[in-house]
Amino acid sequence: MILHHLPRFLARQMGEDRTAKIALIVVDGLAMDQWLVVRDALASRRPGFGFREQAVFAWVPSLTSVSRQATFAGKAPIFFPSSIQTTDKEPALWAQFWADNGLTPNEVVYLKGLGDGNLETVSEALSHPKARFAGLVVDKVDKIMHGMEMGTAGMHNQVRQWAKQPYLNTLIDLLLDRGFRVYLTSDHGNIEAEGCGRPSEGAVADLRGERVRIYPTPALRGKVKERFPAALEWGTVGLPEDFLALLAPARQAFVQEKQRTVSHGGVSVEELIVSLIQIDRTGE
Structure with a gap:
């Protein structure tokens, strides 16, 4: 599966259930080896979390404006040529995909710039009684990467420090508490x-x-x-x-x-193969 297939995959999870709620967390720039670091940190903070792990392919070139935008558009980049150098159209593309699948604008949420601070904005957006499909961009790892001077080891260290903070597990808890099925993926990885x-x-x-x-x-x-x-x-x-x-x-x-x-941007395995994880609470 390539990332632009993800919305259709999520729509199939919904099936005919008009009450199903699904959240897609896109951790911008999270390579698969860094997911393992995040998973360990989440598991230590929340032993009750269960992780069903798969892998998907990012787009080439493995750039945010190509691969992340394709993820939210549910389409190959050839179908959004006018916005391929920016991510500004993601909210509209995400809403359009779900509109094409019979949802109303009130049922669709898109938020970006997440990763630290409080979760009031997310909580408020999810509190809308009709909110059913949430696309959430966590860009903290990408910010860490673009300031990284210590290579892969430095990335692991910084990502671990971030994942040990309460933000991500609190976000996942919030979504699960609101009845969302939670999926986490990335738009591309990275290499030294x-x-x-x-x-x-x-x-x-x-x-x-x-x-x-x-x-x-x-x-x-x-x-x-x-x-x-x-x-x-x-x-x-x-x-x-x-x-x-x-x-x-x-x-x-x-x-x-x-x-x-x-x-990132190239065709290495580390850049192109990213995690797709369903996160739930074991026993639920």
Whole structure:
């Protein structure tokens, strides 16, 4: 299963039950190895949690605006070309998917920017008597990643520290208490990479990720590839025709040479295979 299949998967879980309530927590940037760290922290704080674990594929390039947006749209990125460089349309795409499945706007919740602080906003949104399908973006791990200078070990340490805080288990408790079936996934993972140099492309790149560059034409992409012959020109299957990705070489990133970074955008297993977990309380 690829991430854009998830809403349909959730709709099937609902079936004909017009009272079913489902919450999808998308922990932006959470790699599978980091999920194991989170799981251990959750289990130690809440021994009653049960985890049914699967895996799904992220989109390539493994960027938030591509993969997370596809998750909430329930569609391949080729179907949202006008917003593929931003996540601003996610609430509308999430609402549209559920509208197409017979739900009203009052039954659909979308919130992002979660991960620390209090849960009043979430609690208020879920308290609407008709709220049935919640899409919740937790972006704390992605923020940790983009400030990470200590590699994979540093990521594990920081993610563990965050997961030991009460936020995530309190969020899950809140959802379970309100009768939601809770699923947790991620839009992409991340890897530790070494810099291979920055493309000096001026303003020709539409998107500049550390592990991927996006160009509007083959000529522009080809010119940059000349300098980085080991980089991979990715095809546009499922992507808009003018969304041409140049992926950094294996375990490398388009940053200063020899610089270590934790990033995403490429096609490593760690970036592309993410967890899909159903979380419940054992015995319920």
